[in-house]
Structure formats: C-alpha cells, structure tokens
Amino acid sequence: MANLTERPRHTCALGGAIATASALPGTIPVLHAPPGCASNTTWTQAGGCGLQLGGYCGGLSMPGTNMQEREVVFGGSERLQELIKNAQTVMEGDLYFVLTSCVAEVIGDDIGAIVKPFQDEGIPVIYAETGGFKGNSYTGYDLTLQSLWENFIPAAAERVPEKVNLWGIPPFFDAFWRGNLEGLRQLLRRLGLTVNTFFTAEDTLAGIREAGSASLNILVSDGYGTGAAELSRQKHGIPYVVSPLPIGPAASDEFLRSVGAALGLDRQRVETVIGEENRRYYRYLDTFVDCYNDMDLQRYAAVAGDANYAPAVTRFLADDLGWLPEVVAVSDVLTEEQERAIRQRLEKLSSGLRPKVYFTPDTSEIRRCVKEHWTTEAGAKYANKLTPAFVVGSSLERELAKDLQAGHLSVSFPVSNRAILDRGYTGYRGGLRLIEDLIGVIAVNR
Amino acid sequence: MGKTIKQIAIYGKGGIGKSTTTSNISAALSKLGYKVMQFGCDPKADSTNTLRRGTYIPTVLDTLREKNQVKPEDVIFKGFNGVYCVEAGGPAPGVGCAGRGIITAVQLLKQLKVYDELELDVVIYDVLGDVVCGGFAVPIREGIAQHVFTVSSADFMAIYAANNLFKGIKKYSNSGGALLGGLIANSINAPYAKDIVDDFVERTATRVVEYIPRSVTVTQAELQGKTTVEAAPDSEQAKIYARLAQKVVDTTESKTPSPLEISQLREWAAKWADQLLALETGEVRGTAAGI
Numbered sequence A: 001m002a003n004l005t006e007r008p009r010h011t012c013a014l015g016g017a018i019a020t021a022s023a024l025p026g027t028i029p030v031l032h033a034p035p036g037c038a039s040n041t042t043w044t045q046a047g048g049c050g051l052q053l054g055g056y057c058g059g060l061s062m063p064g065t066n067m068q069e070r071e072v073v074f075g076g077s078e079r080l081q082e083l084i085k086n087a088q089t090v091m092e093g094d095l096y097f098v099l100t101s102c103v104a105e106v107i108g109d110d111i112g113a114i115v116k117p118f119q120d121e122g123i124p125v126i127y128a129e130t131g132g133f134k135g136n137s138y139t140g141y142d143l144t145l146q147s148l149w150e151n152f153i154p155a156a157a158e159r160v161p162e163k164v165n166l167w168g169i170p171p172f173f174d175a176f177w178r179g180n181l182e183g184l185r186q187l188l189r190r191l192g193l194t195v196n197t198f199f200t201a202e203d204t205l206a207g208i209r210e211a212g213s214a215s216l217n218i219l220v221s222d223g224y225g226t227g228a229a230e231l232s233r234q235k236h237g238i239p240y241v242v243s244p245l246p247i248g249p250a251a252s253d254e255f256l257r258s259v260g261a262a263l264g265l266d267r268q269r270v271e272t273v274i275g276e277e278n279r280r281y282y283r284y285l286d287t288f289v290d291c292y293n294d295m296d297l298q299r300y301a302a303v304a305g306d307a308n309y310a311p312a313v314t315r316f317l318a319d320d321l322g323w324l325p326e327v328v329a330v331s332d333v334l335t336e337e338q339e340r341a342i343r344q345r346l347e348k349l350s351s352g353l354r355p356k357v358y359f360t361p362d363t364s365e366i367r368r369c370v371k372e373h374w375t376t377e378a379g380a381k382y383a384n385k386l387t388p389a390f391v392v393g394s395s396l397e398r399e400l401a402k403d404l405q406a407g408h409l410s411v412s413f414p415v416s417n418r419a420i421l422d423r424g425y426t427g428y429r430g431g432l433r434l435i436e437d438l439i440g441v442i443a444v445n446r
Numbered sequence B: 001m002g003k004t005i006k007q008i009a010i011y012g013k014g015g016i017g018k019s020t021t022t023s024n025i026s027a028a029l030s031k032l033g034y035k036v037m038q039f040g041c042d043p044k045a046d047s048t049n050t051l052r053r054g055t056y057i058p059t060v061l062d063t064l065r066e067k068n069q070v071k072p073e074d075v076i077f078k079g080f081n082g083v084y085c086v087e088a089g090g091p092a093p094g095v096g097c098a099g100r101g102i103i104t105a106v107q108l109l110k111q112l113k114v115y116d117e118l119e120l121d122v123v124i125y126d127v128l129g130d131v132v133c134g135g136f137a138v139p140i141r142e143g144i145a146q147h148v149f150t151v152s153s154a155d156f157m158a159i160y161a162a163n164n165l166f167k168g169i170k171k172y173s174n175s176g177g178a179l180l181g182g183l184i185a186n187s188i189n190a191p192y193a194k195d196i197v198d199d200f201v202e203r204t205a206t207r208v209v210e211y212i213p214r215s216v217t218v219t220q221a222e223l224q225g226k227t228t229v230e231a232a233p234d235s236e237q238a239k240i241y242a243r244l245a246q247k248v249v250d251t252t253e254s255k256t257p258s259p260l261e262i263s264q265l266r267e268w269a270a271k272w273a274d275q276l277l278a279l280e281t282g283e284v285r286g287t288a289a290g291i
C-alpha cells in the first residue's frame, strides 16, 4: 500500500461513531475530546452526506468536554463527569452516549468508572471507546454498535421466531442510509418479519433495547458492523447472515432467499414475494425498454465506491440493467478475507462480465487505474473504444468522469452534489430509483 | 462461557521484587494444579524471565509493531510447569507512550479471548507500580483484575508507592474496580522492618498477606534463570512462596484501603525515623542489624 492517501473517503473512528450515535433515536452523543473533533467530523459530514447533518444535539451542538492541556496532564475524569451531569439538564435525551477521542484514550481516562455512578442512579448513560486511531469511520460505526449490544441491549430470555435485526449500512457515511434501511425493511416485512433497523424514523430506543430477542441478525455488508454481529452472536446467541447490499432484482432475490433459509421460512412464501416484486419491477421497465434501446442508453461503466456500494452497484449494472462495468475500484482498506469475499462476488456475475477490480482508498489512484484501463483498451488493435462511458462513484469521481467524457452519478461517500432525504437504492424499488437517477444524468440535456 | 477466572494484579515500586514474587506465586500455583497465566505489564518486559530459564519472550507490543494482526501463539509462551507467559512490552525508553501500550496490550489479549480457551484458573498481572498515568491503572479496572496486591518492603519509598496505589484503588472502589487483597511484605529480615510494615497496614486498614525474607536462595535461583520454587523446591523460602500463593488464590474478598494523606504519611515516616535512629545509637543495635 502507498504511504499516502490522496483525498481519502474516511474520517477517523470517532467520526463514524459520532455519526452513528447521533443517528440513534433519542440519543445525545457526549464527546470526551479536545476542541476540533466535533467540528472536523461535522464539516466532513457537511461535505459528503448529501446535505444531511447534525439533528437535535448533533453536529456542532453536540456536548463535548473540550479537553485542554489541563485535562491531558491531570486526567479528564472530573470534566467528563461534570459534562454528563450538565448535558442532562440542558439536553433532552433518552440515552447519553459517551464517545472517546484519541486524547482521552492515550491518557487512559477510565470511562467505565465515570459512567457507572450515573448508571447506578438509573441515568441512561453508556460509552464506547472510539479513539480516532482505532480505525476509520466504518470502525467507529462498528464500535458504537458493539457498545449498544454490550451495554444497552440485554440478552433476552426468549427468542421471537420471526423477528430480525438489520444493519451494515452506516448512517451518514452511506448517504442513503435511511432510505436503504427502509427499503430492506419493507421487503423483509413482506415476508412477515418484524424488523429492527436501529436508525430510521420508525425505530425507537425501546425497540432497540429488545433487539436481543431477535432470531437472526442480518448484516448487509462484507465489511461494516461485523464485530457487532460477532458480539451479538456470542453474548446474545443470535446467529447472523452476511449478504452484500442488495440493489435491484437479482441481488434482492438472493437476499430474500438467504434470509428465508436462515430463518427456515416456508419456501413458497419467499418465492411468492419474490415473484410479486419481480412482476412489479419489470412492469415499470416495460415502458422504458423501447427508449433504452432506441436512444442507446447502454453504457460502459467504471464503478468506484466503498465496500458496500462498489460490488452492489456493479452487480446491478451488469446483471440487471445490462450495462458493461469495466473497472471496479473499492475505496476501502480491507482485510485479505474481506477483499477475497468481494472479489468472489464479482467473479460470478450472471452476465458473465469480469470487470477489473482494484482496492485503493486513494482518489488519484482510482482515477489512474480507470484511465489506464480505458486508454489501453482503446489503443489496442481492433479496439473497443469503451464509449459512451459512465462513472458511478462518489463526488470525488467528477474529474475522472470529465477525463472519460462520461456521465457521472455520486452514490458512495462523499456525496456532496446531491440532496438526499429518504431516497434509497436497496431492494427492487431501489433498483428502479437507481435507473431513474442514472438515466436522468444522461437525459438531462434533452 | 467457561469457569470464572481469578484475575489478580500485583503492583509495587520498581525493583521491589514484584516479578520475583509473582513468578514464584505462578510457579507455586502451577504445582498446586492451577492453570496460570502471568502477564508482565512493565515496559522492561522481564516479568516472566525466571519462568523461562532467564530468556526474554517476544512482547505483545513488539509483535504488534511488526504485524497488524496478532495471533495468540505469537505472544503466549509456556514456561515452568506449563505456566503461560505474556509480556506487554513497550516503546523504547524516552519515546512513545508506555501507558497506552499497556492499555493496547491488555485489550488485545482480552479480544483474543484465549482465557477461556486455555481454561485458565488464574491470571496474574505484574504491573509497574508507580502508577504514573491512566494506562498503568488498566489492570485494576472493572472487568479485568478483581484483587490487587502490593509488594512492599519497609523502605519509605516502597511504602509511599503502596500508599499511592491505595489512593487509586479507593478512587475507583465505588465504580466496580478491583479492591485490595493486601500487602506482600518483601525483604523483611530486621524485626523493625516487620514493625514498620505492620504499623502501615494497620493505619491503612489492610493486612500483610505474607512476610518474605530477603534470601540468597532467591538470588541463586535467579542466576540460574529459575524461580526459587523451581530451583530450590524444598527450601524454606519456597515454602513461604507456596504459602503466599495459597493465600493469594484463596482470597475471595478484597477491601477498600484507607490511604494516608501525604502529610499524615510524612509524619508517620518521621516518627519511625526517630525510632530507627534510637535503634542505631542504642544498645539494641546488634539485633536490629541482622541481615
């Protein structure tokens, strides 16, 4: 790996933790950090989360200890104690979630000992050790979820047979988090399941507290939130299934079948839902295919995105939409095992396409890999010119798209050129949404 | 979940005899049939030497410096009679942050979840006792050790360090941290040494778990790279260590100590200085000097 990452797509672990804690219902993040941590992550979010930021006591209004040299030298315990006390008087929360920064963890403040007296008094305070150096935003997401499972969700006496928890879609760092969670919840509900998704408007802390009675945890990610799934399996005895982020019919069919199998649901029931959803999906496409063909809306594609989006979008383009993905750049630093999982998924596209796969978080490197592929292919004898082209990536792929004279849609973090509220790309409907957005870019000047 | 593991932390001033005492406790417990792990939490990384013929083992932090992922077999090594040995290690002197190093190493071992797998009965942390920052207090936090022992001689500096440790224990005593099992009095030969230590534990509401004489047997064993328990199993000293080990492992209830305020401690020490001076100049000299 290179020593330098240019324009990376991550914050530190604390950034991911802040986003995650502030996305929980009724939750106030309480930062044990020097000045700067909150504002840095807030402005990163402002620049990359589809204009979503803050919320009640999130962003710049989040309480923080504002650690100074004094706290570093003498310890920050008292300051944090004071802050937790004061936060309760001025901020209305059902859960106060203490998150630690690098500084707090280097000096070794014992957060467990600080929050315990509050907990003993029945005040809802929990904490996660999220020192920035622990990893990137996705690590912070995982650590925060782990803390929920460890400190907030009790092990249940009984399992509810058709109840599941769903995660793997990190709030804010997947700018479509709410829409994506809702899209999958809607599908799972069609199977008759009760679904806890932690972060949507419908979720409540009371519901999350009962997550321990679920029969299955569903992780729609090869990389994000795995630690929490493992912890919940060990502590609560809840098994989990891992699925790639399902976008469009091919992936959604598979998703529903894998959940059905894991829960031992009646196959007929699952197939009926799949049949109905496909019928609906293709009914919409019926009136689109003529234009798709006549207007030459097929594209060669380069896909750049995080470990969730890069493989998921590629599969959708190749196996559902009929586009031709040539290069896939996964912009995360992953373990060998995680890389292998993603590669394997991309090696069995039913369209038979075999895009080149790169793993690099570096924006310039992504641009170089894609351009190199485009010029080599175009320069070859009997060359296939790879035009017209389209780049599905993040806002950082704007230059690449310009280089290739290609259309460009930002889907993966950072998404700074779109406003996102409840939009999502998961499930069958999400596939339709993605088609609208992709074709919308091409058709915009008509 | 397996059986409950007894986790013990041993603190004390540098050079006071923590590692010597801890290793002998580990060795003695292993002979009693316990499965023991000794976890050295001193950047010096020599805690387990006498359990492993005087050799040094790769430390958790050195391993972490080389690799991103550490496997249990990279850092856990068997020593005398099957005692598992781990050294946290630390940065080179004068650089980095040794305290954070201890946090990282202890958390890493916890994450590896090997304690259950190895079916351990006892884990003993041997910790540098001048608790200079938060990192060195990690072994006594909630969820790690339940009982703390301190090794001290009758020297004022050793007692001062013990008193500081008591302050730390007291501070977190209401929030689930470890409590004090007692003081292990090391290098106690002169009668006045015993009196000093006895007086101190009485003032601070704790107890002496065992008096360990300073003995050349310990030095001889150390020179062979062995614990006294291994090198001289039948010696009087080994018997004392065995007795100590039994008491340590039998400890089920620890207490919150009452540390002295610094002014109280000074007054207390001054009073003893006067008495010792009287001994020096008086006729009792002969018995007092018995080394």
Ligand SMILES: Nc1ncnc2c1ncn2[C@@H]1O[C@H](COP(=O)(O)OP(=O)(O)O)[C@@H](O)[C@H]1O
Pocket (backbone or CB within 6 Å): B012, B013, B014, B015, B016, B017, B018, B019, B020, B021, B186, B187, B212, B213, B214, B215, B216, B218, B219, B222
């Ligand atoms: N009871 C004892 N009798 C003789 N020598 C001892 C005794 N206790 C400790 N020592 C010696 O003191 C030195 C320092 O002991 P050590 O256990 O390494 O201290 P620490 O771990 O507290 O820094 C060692 O050389 C050790 O052999």
Ligand SMILES: [Mg+2]
Pocket (backbone or CB within 6 Å): B015, B018, B019, B020, B042, B044, B046, B047
């Ligand atoms: Mg030592």
